[in-house]
Amino acid sequence: MKNSIAHILKSSTVTAGITLCLMATATAASPLDEGVNSYRHGNFEASAKTFAPLAEQGNATAQYLLACQMINGVGVNADEKRGWELMKASADNHNPDASMVIARRLEATGAKTDNIRPLYQQAADQNQAQAMLWLALDAMDQGKPDQAKQHLSTAWEAGDPRAATLLANRFADSDTARYQYLRQAAERGEMRAAAYLAEEARTLGDPVEAIGWCAIATGLPGHDQHADWKSIGDAVEKNCSQYDKDLSSADRATNREKVDQFLARFFDGYKPWKPWRPCAVN
Template identity: 30%
Template sequence: MFARISKNFPNAAAAALILALAAPVQAASADSPAFRRAMDAYKAGNYSRAVRLIRPLAEQGYAVAQYNLGVAYGNGLGVTQNDQQAAAWYRKAAEQGYADAQYNLGGLYDSGKGVPQNDRQAAAWWRKAAEQGFAPAQSNLGTAYENGQGVAQDDKQAAAWYRKAAEQGYADAQYNLGVMYYNGRGVPQNRTQAAAWWRKVLAQPDTAENARAQAEARAALKLLAP
């Protein structure tokens, strides 16, 4: 039996901020001069200036700015690190349907950072992001179903959510779906399908994000070899 990769925890990488700054969401804020200047400041490593420019937009209710301010507080970029503030700003964006914020807020509930630990809340916020097609949230929701964490344990649901993320090229979900096929959990046991999904993991770019899944997939395929 191969090890499953556990949930990914968001809000750990500072790179998330620059990706969000470039996101074409809520054009009224993303296309504003202040927002573009904030992106330039972040690229230059001037996080304090980036936060100063983002905060007024966040206070005006723009979800993409609220999310970015949450990332800044979560990672201590231009502000003192503060998980409670991160959670508060993620919540504002999440309640407007911003999937990245829903995913990160779920992660805070999962870990108990900035909010009381609550598996049901974690799964609920991941579901909201997952239903918008956000692959990391789909993968985490699959793990929640596999473990019965915040939801009733259900291998079929776990496999279904892993598949949604895996089909988008999300390496952790591809590996976990392979494990489900190998063990016959939630799907008919099929070692050929397991190997096929693990090979998809190895076809992914060699990035830090994919490294864990690739190491596990490489080891699994080696054990399957005749």
């Protein structure tokens, strides 16, 4: 088994594994800022040169990003051994992304949970929402529901909508609370929450919301870009037509117009959540 991040984490190809997810903001004001800016724009040879002395000085961010480059051989000659040494040094210096990468590597290689848990806890202590989510699921496996709920609540406060979906289905104390969790999660792009909402709307006899949430749950065009209503209409017909198949032709046409209005409201101001990815700057 190759020891590359792309292979071990099974996240994507090397190129996608270090896809940069932040637009340029302020002008670089320090060597680290300059290195991150080069990394952000794909100038990996320059970023590696900038990160190298900073990593030697113990800068956790430089260690993490240079490790990503060395492990994958991007902008530098591949050196997995040194790369993983740098990744561990970064984690030891409390970089949450490095802790996450090492934890995932251990998971992929069948390490014991007791060896993985401290890394996720370290990342969670640095406000890493995805680590909190892992700790919540781990607590559930251990039969510790109160601890799981606390981790999920913290992860949701940190912005991970998957935590809200789990809170809705595992810990909501009323139908109203469950609906609120699911709706808020769906509004952040959590498609499983939208799928639950579609089924609930069907149960309540609301074909507008049933089709609307179904459209969102299937990740239709417009979900993360400007809405293309023709493409959305075609996809709705293909994936969601079961929710108003029993209506008359006239009522069905009216329902679809209301669905368009529902989706227009949804996409107005839509701010989808972006999940953590290894070796991406944010």
